[in-house]
Amino acid sequence: MRRIGLLTSGGDCQGLNAALRGVAKALYEWMPDTEIYGFRDGYQGLITGNSNMMKPGDFSGILTLGGTILGTSRQPFKTMVKGDDDSGPDKVEAMLATYRKLGLDAMVILGGNGTHKTANLLRENGMRVVTLPKTIDNDVWGTDLTFGFQSAVDIATHVIDNIHTTAMSHSRVFIIELMGHDAGWLTLYAGVAGGADVILIPEIPYKLTSVCATIENRIAQGKHFSIIALAEGAIDAKEAEMSKKKLRAKREKESFPSIGFRLAQELLEATGRECRVTVPGHFQRGGPPCPADRVLSTRLGAGAVRLIQDGDFGNMVGIVNNQIVPVPLEKVAGRLKLVEPEDSMVCCAKSIGVDFGD
Numbered sequence: 205m206r207r208i209g210l211l212t213s214g215g216d217c218q219g220l221n222a223a224l225r226g227v228a229k230a231l232y233e234w235m236p237d238t239e240i241y242g243f244r245d246g247y248q249g250l251i252t253g254n255s256n257m258m259k260p261g262d263f264s265g266i267l268t269l270g271g272t273i274l275g276t277s278r279q280p281f282k283t284m285v286k287g288d289d290d291s292g293p294d295k296v297e298a299m300l301a302t303y304r305k306l307g308l309d310a311m312v313i314l315g316g317n318g319t320h321k322t323a324n325l326l327r328e329n330g331m332r333v334v335t336l337p338k339t340i341d342n343d344v345w346g347t348d349l350t351f352g353f354q355s356a357v358d359i360a361t362h363v364i365d366n367i368h369t370t371a372m373s374h375s376r377v378f379i380i381e382l383m384g385h386d387a388g389w390l391t392l393y394a395g396v397a398g399g400a401d402v403i404l405i406p407e408i409p410y411k412l413t414s415v416c417a418t419i420e421n422r423i424a425q426g427k428h429f430s431i432i433a434l435a436e437g438a439i440d441a442k443e444a445e446m447s448k449k450k451l452r453a454k455r456e457k458e459s460f461p462s463i464g465f466r467l468a469q470e471l472l473e474a475t476g477r478e479c480r481v482t483v484p485g486h487f488q489r490g491g492p493p494c495p496a497d498r499v500l501s502t503r504l505g506a507g508a509v510r511l512i513q514d515g516d517f518g519n520m521v522g523i524v525n526n527q528i529v530p531v532p533l534e535k536v537a538g539r540l541k542l543v544e545p546e547d548s549m550v551c552c553a554k555s556i557g558v559d560f561g562d
């Protein structure tokens with residue numbers, strides 16, 4: 205008898221259930237003597253021992269279901285380790301205790317960047333761990349794609365498409381603010397797919413003068429509307445020179461709910477043209493996974509079971525050049541995959557006249 209634990213941690217996204225199903229179905233198929241334990245609400249369930257023994261039926265009918273049947277929560281990495289003064293509960297010890305108490309042989313952990321740091325910590329402390337990369341941000345190092353990303357690109361593109369028609373009718377400038385605090389992948393791909401005229405992402409600080417010039421050039425060409433795809437973490441060139449602390453203090457002083465509204469105000473002041481702002485927010489990570497994410501989640505889930513079969517623990521299952529590959533957790537942990545300013549997609553967008561504000 206083998207016992208495998210499953211948990212989903214961090215912000216949810218499309219494809220989590222499809223991946224859980226992929227893991228479970230492959231386990232029942234290839235290692236039928238396996239018991240699966242599902243932990244509630246991410247690492248919280250492993251800390252408190254809140255788990256259920258799952259049955260094959262629990263994984264039926266969830267391929268297309270958004271969210272996660274296990275629940276999730278954010279458990280920042282810094283809260284996992286004891287303070288220097290040795291204060292606070294030792295959460296790592298608590299998680300190891302649950303793991304041992306249930307007699308688990310391995311954990312399969314689904315999550316993004318923070319989740320991978322903690323998974324690596326558990327590995328260092330002797331837990332057998334395999335992870336799967338999820339997030340609409342697509343910023344997990346070591347994999348070309350994370351599941352959730354392609355579904356979010358579909359949704360964000362649909363938002364841009366619908367804004368396009370109203371922007372054209374009213375000859376307006378529209379800002380569509382998309383998710384992505386650190387990484388601009390979602391804004392970049394949805395921006396290109398939705399035909400945005402300006403794409404602003406955290407990795408490429410923007411100059412207001414460049415954005416204004418693009419809007420005015422379009423008007424001079426008889427195009428009286430403009431679409432700006434803006435990542436929520438975009439910064440301007442002056443902010444790029446500030447420390448994170450200074451930038452946070454500056455933003456706190458500004459009275460805008462988010463960067464999109466600030467940019468709208470700046471554009472109004474600089475061009476006299478009124479801008480409208482659309483923020484789809486968490487809508488981008490809800491609902492069913494797109495077919496491409498269903499396929500990816502299933503491949504990664506089955507890939508996790510291959511690693512368990514081979515006893516190859518301490519890895520994330522990634523996809524690189526369309527091949528499912530193990531990626532050592534110590535390489536993944538604490539590393540973000542950001543958009544390089546010379547990324548081929550950025551170059552492609554620039555070659556068709558998209559302005560990145562640089």
Ligand code: F6P
Nearest residue numbers: 215216339340341383384385489
């Ligand atoms: O899942 C990643 C992400 O969507 C980021 O792009 C976003 O900024 C963040 O999560 C917000 O999520 P939450 O409200 O759950 O903290």
